[in-house]
Amino acid sequence: MLGACSHSCINVPGSYRCTCPPGLRLLPNGKCTDIDECAAKMHNCHYDEQCVNTVGSFKCVRPCQRGFKLTGTGECVDIDECAKMIDRCHFTQECRNLQGSYRCICPPGFRSDGPGFPCTDINECDIAGTCQHNCTNLDGGFICSCPSGYRLNPNKRTCDDIDECSENGVTCAADHTCFNKRGSYSCADVSCPAGYVRDPGTSLCLKRCRQRSECIPGTWYSGSLSHKLLALPAGVGAGQDVVELRVSDLTNPGRHVQRTFFRLAQRSGGAPFGVRRKNGRGVLYTTRPLPAGAEYRLEIDGFTYSQEVRGWQETSKFVVSVAVSMYPY
Structure with missing residues (x-):
């Protein structure tokens, strides 16, 4: 008759009796079933605790935080609001589950005022x-x-x-060169003036001596002229250095003469530039802000101190073409 009892059997005169362990109760068929102490209010959990029924007993656990739910084992696990479709995201929003919560997000380039509000374009x-x-x-x-x-x-x-000069293979007329400006280009005149000849090695214009006493010692010329092409962005203010000039030692290529000074000989249209000496070089600088789209042509003389004449001699000229862009780049 032991099989009639699910747990333990106690023999009594002329019969037997089934018993159950604590936390279980006996059914009429001799089987034991769990007592739900939580439902029957038979627990002793504190008011801020939650009763969780277990087989033959119960547990008192702290309630889960918002966004979590209690499992049968007394653990708090995240509620996936997105999967359960209990979120408040608008149909144009995407629900993204977080631990204990969720987030409504919009596609890149869109934004929303929060859950339930549509995604609108960001300008x-x-x-x-x-x-x-x-x-x-x-x-x-x-x-x-x-x-x-x-x-x-x-x-x-x-x-x-765009450097049109190099990318487009611009070909200019003789004694002209392609001047790449910011946003455009032109063929700039770089011809040698009367009395000068082009040096094929340096591309400088060399001034022939009219008489031997004018020549730089050891040469047949008395000076040089070089062209500088300067492309500037719009927005260059006053007092800005824009280009550095140096007088080359024509008897020793690669070196420049230290004992020099510079003078702005000619400027077009009241060009807002000045020149000063710095460490044996000439520095061209702005005296006023440069207007967008402006163009200037400047002539600067360079003087070198001569031991032979014990004084200053004009040995170099610089022709500087300046083009200012319509844009600050």
């Missing part, structure tokens, strides 16, 4: 610095563009000047 063009030149807003994005003569940098935001 990136309203954000300063998005594009260096022109910005066009798109649904969920934007595109930058550049002015003529520039191309978009691989970073998709800034503009790079």
Whole structure:
């Protein structure tokens, strides 16, 4: 008759009796079943604790925080609101589950005022610095563009000047050279003036001596002329150094003469430039802000101290062509 009892059997005169361990109760068929102390209010859990029934007993556990649920073993596990579809995300939002919570996110280029609100386009063009030149807003994005003569940098935001001279193979007339400006180009006149000849080795214009006493010792010339092409961005202010000039030692190529001074001989259109001496070199600087799109042609004389005549002699000329871009890049 032991099989009639699920747990233990006690023999009594003329019969037997089934018993159950603590926490279980006996059914009429002799089987034991668990007593749910929690449902029967037979537990002694504190008011801020939760009763969890177990087989033959119960547990008192602290309640789970918001976003978690209690398992049958008394553990708190995350509630995946996204999987259970109990989130408040708008249909244009994506629900992303977090531990104890969730987050409603929008696709890149969109934003929302919070759960339940639709995703709306972000106008990136309203954000300063998005594009260096022109910005066009798109649904969920934007595109930058550049002015003529520039191309978009691989970073998709800034503009790079196109060097038409090298990329397009520009050919200029004799005594002219391609001048790559910021955003454009031109063929600049670099001819040697009367009384000068081109030195094929240095491309300098060398001034022939009219008489032997004028010649630089050991040479047949009395001076040189060189052309400088200077492309500047818009926005150059006053007091900015823009180019450095040096008088070459024509008897010792690769070196420059230290005992020199410089004078701005000619400037076009009241050009806002000055020249000063610094460490044996001439520094061309701005005296006023340079207007966008302006162009200037300057002539600067360089004087060298001569031991032979014990005085200063004009030995170098510089012709500086300056082109200012319409844009600050």
